[in-house]
Amino acid sequence: MRALPVGEDALLVEVSSGEEAQALHAELLRRRAEGSLAVGEIVPAARTVLLDGLSDPARLAAELTARALPPVPPRAGATVEVPVRYDGPDLADVAAHWGVPVPEVARIHAGTEFRVAFCGFAPGFGYLTGLPPRYGVPRRSTPRTAVPAGSVALAGPYTGVYPRSSPGGWQLIGTTDLVLWDHTRVPAALLSPGTRVRFVPVTAAGAAA
Numbered sequence: 001m002r003a004l005p006v007g008e009d010a011l012l013v014e015v016s017s018g019e020e021a022q023a024l025h026a027e028l029l030r031r032r033a034e035g036s037l038a039v040g041e042i043v044p045a046a047r048t049v050l051l052d053g054l055s056d057p058a059r060l061a062a063e064l065t066a067r068a069l070p071p072v073p074p075r076a077g078a079t080v081e082v083p084v085r086y087d088g089p090d091l092a093d094v095a096a097h098w099g100v101p102v103p104e105v106a107r108i109h110a111g112t113e114f115r116v117a118f119c120g121f122a123p124g125f126g127y128l129t130g131l132p133p134r135y136g137v138p139r140r141s142t143p144r145t146a147v148p149a150g151s152v153a154l155a156g157p158y159t160g161v162y163p164r165s166s167p168g169g170w171q172l173i174g175t176t177d178l179v180l181w182d183h184t185r186v187p188a189a190l191l192s193p194g195t196r197v198r199f200v201p202v203t204a205a206g207a208a209a
Contacts, residue, residue, distance in 0.1 A: 003061035010052040015069075017047065018129060018157070021176055022117055023069045025193060044193050045117040046127070058147045060094050079113070079196040082161065084168075086110075086154050086201060088172035090140070094154060096138050105173060106201055108135065114159055114197040119189065124163035126191035132175025133151075133157065143169030153201065158198075174199075 001024075002014045015021050028051065031037035037060075040053020054060055059099040086106035095102040112132035131154075139155045144167065147153070151162045153170035161170060163180035180190050191197065 005057055005061070006050070006052075009054050010050065011054060011064075013049045013051065013059045013061075013064060015047055015049075018117055018208075020069055021045065021047050021049060022115070022129075023071060024064075025118075027070055029194070035133055037098065045120070046118065047135070079198050080190060081201045082152070082176050082178050082197060083172040083202045084110070084176045084199045085203070086174040088174045090171040092175050094137055094171050094173055096153075098135055109159070109173065110199045110201050112199075114199075116191045116193050116195045116197065117158075118193050119191065121160075122163055122166060122181075124189045124191065125160055126180075126193075126195070126197075128159040128191075128197055129157060131157065131159065137171050139169040140171060143167055148171065150178070150180075152176060155193060169200050 001161040004014065012151045013024060015024055015150050021044055025042065028037060028039070028042050028049065032039055032042065038055060039051050041050070045048040051060070086109070091105055092102055095105050096104065098171050100108070102153070110130070112130045114128040116126040117129045136157045137154045146165055147162050147170070149162055149164045151172045152174035153160050153162065153168070153172050155170040160170060161176060161180055178190070182188055
């Protein structure tokens with residue numbers, strides 16, 4: 001673990017894996033909730049966590065680098081269920097990469113409990129982890145100029161849902177009508193770091209498969 005100063009009152013903490021970043025983020029949230037950490041913002045990413053609004057960044061840096069990280073605790077609260085039609089244009093390519101029949105992709109994906117590791121790219125877009133490493137897939141060699149909103153996609157170790165139409169190079173395996181980002185909703189983002197997520201297969205008519 002390495003803690004780098006950012007300006008006068010922030011730290012960027014680097015760790016060696018996504019799992020360590022999630023564990024650090026969870027531990028920092030716990031400490032803020034119990035009142036032992038005064039911090040403004042805690043922003044996780046793939047292998048970093050940014051802490052902003054610290055009164056003594058140097059002291060916290062020394063403390064963090066001297067302690068071992070606890071495991072990621074279970075997330076309290078309900079699991080967000082995402083109804084999905086497994087009808088994506090890259091479904092066959094993903095099945096071939098995994099070495100399974102096409103229907104097996106939906107079974108494997110829907111049978112996994114995911115966790116939002118961090119958010120980014122676009123408002124409401126969560127990077128979800130949970131699939132075993134053997135199910136990682138490469139990005140498309142040629143990105144699409146427009147990926148429809150609600151597209152359920154895979155890239156590397158992550159699953160994501162496009163909250164709005166945008167260019168993208170992820171492998172599209174399905175679609176959902178769930179609204180991931182709504183600026184009139186509180187909170188606007190349906191998914192936040194640490195949230196547990198399950199994908200629920202539905203038929204074209206919308207009923208659970």
